[in-house]
Amino acid sequence: MTPLSDFAFNNLSHLIVNDNGSSSYEAQWTALKALLDTFQAGLNGSLPPLYHIASIDPGMGKTQALVHFIRVWKKDLFRPSGGILVCVSTIEQIAPLIRDTGLKKEELAVLTRNDEVNNLGLPREDHDKAPVMITTQQMILRRTKGGSFLSAREFHYSGRPRALRVWDESILPRLPAKLSLDNLAQLFGLLRHRLPDWTAILDELHQTAFQAEKNASIRVPDALALSSSQLREMRGLLTDSNRKKDIETLMDITGAEVAVHVGNHGGRYLVGSTTALPNDIKPLIVLDASARVRTTYKVWSANDSDALYLPKAERDYGRLKIHLWSSACGRGPMGNDNNIEKIAKAVAELFERDPQSEWMVLTYKEATGPLKAAIARETSKDQMERIHFTHWGRHMATNDFRNARNIVIIGQYRYDESDYIAHAMAASGLNVNDPNFPSLSEMQYGETAHHFLQAICRGSIRNASGAQEGDCNVFLMTSVHAAEAMMERVFPGCHVETWRKDCPMSPSVKAAIKFTLHRFAFDGVEFVRKKELRDTLGLKSAAALNVTVLNNPDWRDFLAEAGLIMQGQKIEQVACSFPPMHDPMHEASEGPRQEADLTALDL
Numbered sequence: 084m085t086p087l088s089d090f091a092f093n094n095l096s097h098l099i100v101n102d103n104g105s106s107s108y109e110a111q112w113t114a115l116k117a118l119l120d121t122f123q124a125g126l127n128g129s130l131p132p133l134y135h136i137a138s139i140d141p142g143m144g145k146t147q148a149l150v151h152f153i154r155v156w157k158k159d160l161f162r163p164s165g166g167i168l169v170c171v172s173t174i175e176q177i178a179p180l181i182r183d184t185g186l187k188k189e190e191l192a193v194l195t196r197n198d199e200v201n202n203l204g205l206p207r208e209d210h211d212k213a214p215v216m217i218t219t220q221q222m223i224l225r226r227t228k229g230g231s232f233l234s235a236r237e238f239h240y241s242g243r244p245r246a247l248r249v250w251d252e253s254i255l256p257r258l259p260a261k262l263s264l265d266n267l268a269q270l271f272g273l274l275r276h277r278l279p280d281w282t283a284i285l286d287e288l289h290q291t292a293f294q295a296e297k298n299a300s301i302r303v304p305d306a307l308a309l310s311s312s313q314l315r316e317m318r319g320l321l322t323d324s325n326r327k328k329d330i331e332t333l334m335d336i337t338g339a340e341v342a343v344h345v346g347n348h349g350g351r352y353l354v355g356s357t358t359a360l361p362n363d364i365k366p367l368i369v370l371d372a373s374a375r376v377r378t379t380y381k382v383w384s385a386n387d388s389d390a391l392y393l394p395k396a397e398r399d400y401g402r403l404k405i406h407l408w409s410s411a412c413g414r415g416p417m418g419n420d421n422n423i424e425k426i427a428k429a430v431a432e433l434f435e436r437d438p439q440s441e442w443m444v445l446t447y448k449e450a451t452g453p454l455k456a457a458i459a460r461e462t463s464k465d466q467m468e469r470i471h472f473t474h475w476g477r478h479m480a481t482n483d484f485r486n487a488r489n490i491v492i493i494g495q496y497r498y499d500e501s502d503y504i505a506h507a508m509a510a511s512g513l514n515v516n517d518p519n520f521p522s523l524s525e526m527q528y529g530e531t532a533h534h535f536l537q538a539i540c541r542g543s544i545r546n547a548s549g550a551q552e553g554d555c556n557v558f559l560m561t562s563v564h565a566a567e568a569m570m571e572r573v574f575p576g577c578h579v580e581t582w583r584k585d586c587p588m589s590p591s592v593k594a595a596i597k598f599t600l601h602r603f604a605f606d607g608v609e610f611v612r613k614k615e616l617r618d619t620l621g622l623k624s625a626a627a628l629n630v631t632v633l634n635n636p637d638w639r640d641f642l643a644e645a646g647l648i649m650q651g652q653k654i655e656q657v658a659c660s661f662p663p664m665h666d667p668m669h670e671a672s673e674g675p676r677q678e679a680d681l682t683a684l685d686l
Contacts, residue, residue, distance in 0.1 A: 086120075086123050087122075087123055087126070087152065087155045087156055087159060088116075088119035088120045088122060088123035088152065090155040091119050091122075091148065091151040091152040091154070091155045092115065092116050092119050092151075094151045094154070094155065095115060095119075095144060095147055095148055095151045096112065096115075098147065098151075099111075099144055099147075108396075110394070110395075110396045110397075111139075111143055111144070111396045113394050113396070114137070114139050114143075114393065114394045114395060114396035115139070115143075115144050115145070115148050115396070117137075117393050117394045118137045118139070118145060118148050118368075118370075118393060119148055119151075119152055121135050121137075121368055121393060122148070122149070122152045122247060122249075122368065123152075125165075125246060125247035125248065125366060125368060126156070126163055126165045126167065126246050126247040127163060127165070127246070128163075128165055128246050130366040130368075131366060131391070132363075132365040132366050132389075133365055133366055133389050133390065133391045134254070134256075134365060134366075134367050134369055134389055134390045134391065135366060135367070135368045135369065135391050135393060136254075136369045136371065136374050136380065136390055136391065136392050136393065137368065137369065137370050137371070137374075137393045137395075138371060138372060138373075138374035138375045138392065138393075138395040138396075138397075139370075139372060139395065139396045140372050140396060140397050140398045140536075140540070141372045141536070141537070141540035141544070141545055142485075142540060142544065142545030143396050143398065145370045145372070146180075146251070146370065147183075149169070149249060149251075149370070150180070150183045150184050153167065153184045153186070153215060154184060154185060156214075157184070157185070157186065157190065157214075161190075161214040163246075164214075164240075164241065165240075165245065165246025165247060166214055166215075166216070166239075166240025166241065166243070166244075166245035166246055166247070167214065167215045167216070167245055167246075167247045167248075167249070168216050168218070168238055168245040168247070168248045168249070169215070169216070169217045169218075169249050169251065170218055170219065170220045170223050170248070170249065170250045170251065171217065171218075171219055171220070171251045171252075171480075172219070172220055172251060172252040172253075172479070172480055173219070173480055174195055174197055174200055174219060175480070175481070176251070176480055177193060177195070177200055177203070177217050178200070178203065179482075180217060181193075181203055181217070184215070186215055188203065188204055188205065189205060189213075190213060190214055190215060191203065191204035191205065191213050191214075191215050191216070191217070192204045192205050192209075192210035192213035192215070192216040192217070193216070193217050193218070194207075194210065194216065194217075194218040194219075194222055194237060194238075195218065195219050195222060196219075196222070204216075204217075207237075210237065211236075211239055211240060211241065211242065212240075212241075213240070214240065216238060216240070216245065218238070220250065220252075223238070223360070223364075224258070224359065224360070226238070227360065227361045227364070230361065231361045231362075231363050232244055232360075232361045232363045232364040233363055235361075244363075247368070248364060248366070248367045248368065249367075249368045249370065250367055250368065250369045250370070251370050251480075252370065252371055252479070252480060253371050253373060253377070253379075253533075254360075254367075254369050254371065255359060255379060255383070255506070255509045255510055256359060256360075256383055256387055256389070256390075256509070256510070256512070257356040257357060257358060257359050257508075257509040257510075257512065258335065258356060258357045258358070258359040258509060259356055259502065259505030259506045259508070259509040260332055260335050260336050260341070260353075260354070260355050260356055260357050260505060260509075261332070261352050261353070261354050261501050261502060261505045262329060262332045262333060262336065262352060262353045263329075263350060263351075263352055264289055264292055264293060264350070264351040264352065264353070265350055265351075266325070266326070266329045267285070267288075267289050267329065267333070267353075268289060269326060270282070270285065270326065270329065270330070271285070271286060271289075273320060273321060273326070274317065274320065277316070277317075277320060278313070278317070281306075281307065281309075284304055284306050284307055285307060285333075287304075288301075288303065288304060288307070292343050292351060292353060293351060295343040296343070297343065297344070297345045298342050298343065298344065298515050298516060299342070299343045300340050300341070300342055300343075300514055300515070300516060301340070301341060301343060301353075302338070302339070302340050302341075303333075303336050303337050303338060303339055303341060303353070304337070304338075305337060305338045307333065307334075307337045308334065308337045308338065309334065314330070314334065317330055318330070335357040336353065336355050336357060339355055339356075339357065340355065340514060341353045341354060341355035342354045342355060342504065342508070342514065342515040342516075344500070344501040344504055344515075346499060346500065346501060348646050348656045349609065349656050352501045354501050354504045354505045354508065354515070355505065355508055356505060356508040356509035356512070359509075365389065372536065372537070372540070373532075373533040373536055373537060374392070374395075375395055375397060376529060376532040376533055376536055376572075376573055377529045377530065377532070377533045378510075378521065378525045378526050378528065378529030378530070379506055379509075379510040379526070379529060379530075380510075381529075382507065382510040382511045382521045382526075383510045383511070385511075386510070386511045386512055386513065387512070397575060398544075398574075398575070398576075399575060399576045400544070400574040400575055400576045400577040401576040401577070401578075402554045402555070403539075403544060403555050403557065403574055403576075403577040403578070404555070404556050404557070404577070404578045404579075404580065405539075405557045405559055405570050405574070405577055405578070405579045405580075406556065406557065406558045406559065406580055406581070406582035407559055407561075407566055407567060407570070407579055407580070407581055407582055408429075408558070408559065408560040408561075408581075408582040408583040408584070408585075409561065409562070409566060409584075409585070410560055410561075410562065410583075410585045411562050411637070411640035411641065411644055412426075412493055412494045412495075412560050412561060412562055413494060413495075413497075413562060413643075413644035414447055414449070414450075414494075414644070415640070415642075415643025415644040415645075415646070416640050416643055416644060417446065417447055417449075417450040417454075417493065417494060418449070418450070418643070419643070420453070423450065423453050423454055423457050424457055426454065426457075426493060426560065427454060427457030427458045427460070427461055428461055429583060430444065430454075430458055430461075430491055430558075431458055431461035431462045433489070433491065433558055434462055434466050434470070436489075437488065437489055437556075438466060438469075439469075440469070440487075440488045440489055441469050441471065441484075441486045441487040441488060441489070442469060442470045442471065442487055442488075442489045442490070442491065443470075443471050443472075443473065443484040443487035443489070443490045443491070443541060443542055444458070444470060444471070444472050444473075444490075444491045444493075445472075445473050445474065445475065445478055445490070445491065445492045445493065445538055445541075446474060446475070446492075446493035446494055447474060447475055447493075447494055448474040448475065448476060450474075450493070450494075451472055451473075451474045454472075454493070455472050458470070471483070471484055471487065473541075475494065475496045475534070475538075476496075478496070478534065478537055478538040478541060479537040479538075481541060482541075482545065483541075484541040484542055485541070485542065485543060485545045486543060487541070487542040487543060488542065488543045488554060488555055488556065489542075489555070489556045489557075489558070490538075490539060490541070490542045490555065490556070490557045490558070491557075491558045491560075492535075492538060492539070492557065492558070492559045492560065492561070493560045494560070494561065494562075495531055495534070495535070495561050495562065495563050496530075496531065496534035496538075497527070497530075497531060498527075498530065500523065503523045503526045503527055503530070504523065506526055506530070507520065507521040507523065507526050528569070531563060531569070532569055532572070532573045535569070535570070535573055536573050536574075539555075539557050539574070542555050542557075543555045558582050559582070560582070560583075562644070567579045588637045589631070589635065589637070591620055591631045591632055592631075592632055592635050592637050592638050592641075594619065594620060595616050595619075595620060595632045595638065596638070596641050598611075598615075598616065598619050599611055599616070599641075599645075599647070599654060600645070602615075603645075603647075603656065609655070609656065610653040610654060610655045610656070611653065611654045612652060612653055612654075613625070613628060613633070613649075613652050613653070613654065614652070616628060616632065616654075620632070633649065642654070
């Protein structure tokens, strides 16, 4: 009997050839056939209990492979009857997946927090009867927390766990966890009157962490664990959703060893990792195009033996041109009206090169409105109709911009250092003081590369022709160090050239930045005196320091991006409020706190 995977591969290959006019990219066919065969083995119940990771570049058919496999399974009357579970990263992915598979309501179960989306499938009491279930990764994490996949009956089919389980997008063997001591302190007044003994233990933890050395390892007391009824009561007392998340994070790390991290702004965090998915969810097939560039996967493989990599497929990006503008463009500089106007004029000039094509413009969420308004003042109304704006945090898992032949990217998606520590702990399972603990600079590199790959592959690059992508121009303004080398590594065969060039940074400003970063990052000081800068640079007067460094735009951009401010005779850290850390295994949010990259300057 011919396997379903063979029928699915035949249908998928015809689709790719008809759409893209190519039939001869061996690595793509090998990767897709291996993925389809893995689907077949999963459905048959013969797949080894491992994480089977498929790294196939965006737009090369990995999601379509799943679609065509479900189609042929449906055509064969859902035989064999093992059941399929698809875990997506965002709710927005569900409706297109249902449309493409052709599943009818009576053949489908949808389990999310959104009742309207759930109504695309059978009622909840009939989920066990649906051959295919689509849910979110967050729902899997929530419903299996502290238990087993076998006992999570809401994901069953015909009374048994679904045989074929597919996880779309990124995964880690553990969940990164991060809890701000400042946020922790806000719980005292809210909860002390209802849970005085519990709050006293929490207060003691707070004091221990506040007094600990940087990167000290401490244990979160088991006594902080709450019963289900206590947790429900506590959630009822807290009206702020962020505080509710803090309680959930605290429950995740209760009983665990965590590191005390001191951030660049003086804030302290408990950083660690927690158990993510139950061990018996394996075998699990993971579809993540970024697996080939993310350091988290390499670290995972080096420390665990339960990840198996399927044949990969990466494109030849020979028809991708990346136009590079190396400049300070973090959240700080992008909050400056003058910088917004300068960038808007530069971007408006680009539209004249290709006024009839679709454009995608990507920047920070808070800068999107001001930048869009500034660009509108520089270009015509007709042109604006062909320009589509989005922001970091909404740059993955969408085909909405696949016809954009031109992409403008302003900035980069970075995390706070504590987030990189948490990701390293989650990927490795190691304590931050372990001699084999992963390099944070490598973690940062891998995550930055991942976000660039995902962002750039939202455009016409997805319209592949065999191994080679569709024509696409990317205009990238970034402060990432060695960005050209990163682009050439992430996009093999691409062409990188200069878009614009800022004036070179003066040696004195470079030296001042290097000294200041070292004092805050490595010496742990609360402020740097201007006289220290003068002495380091060999300047004889305050006036000379002002002219040489302090009045220089590059120095002021650095201060804004690093969260520093000049007050009198001191350079001090300022308190900033950023969004909470986004975990890659949760539904989309704006994303993790983004900070100055301490490696962004070639110092």
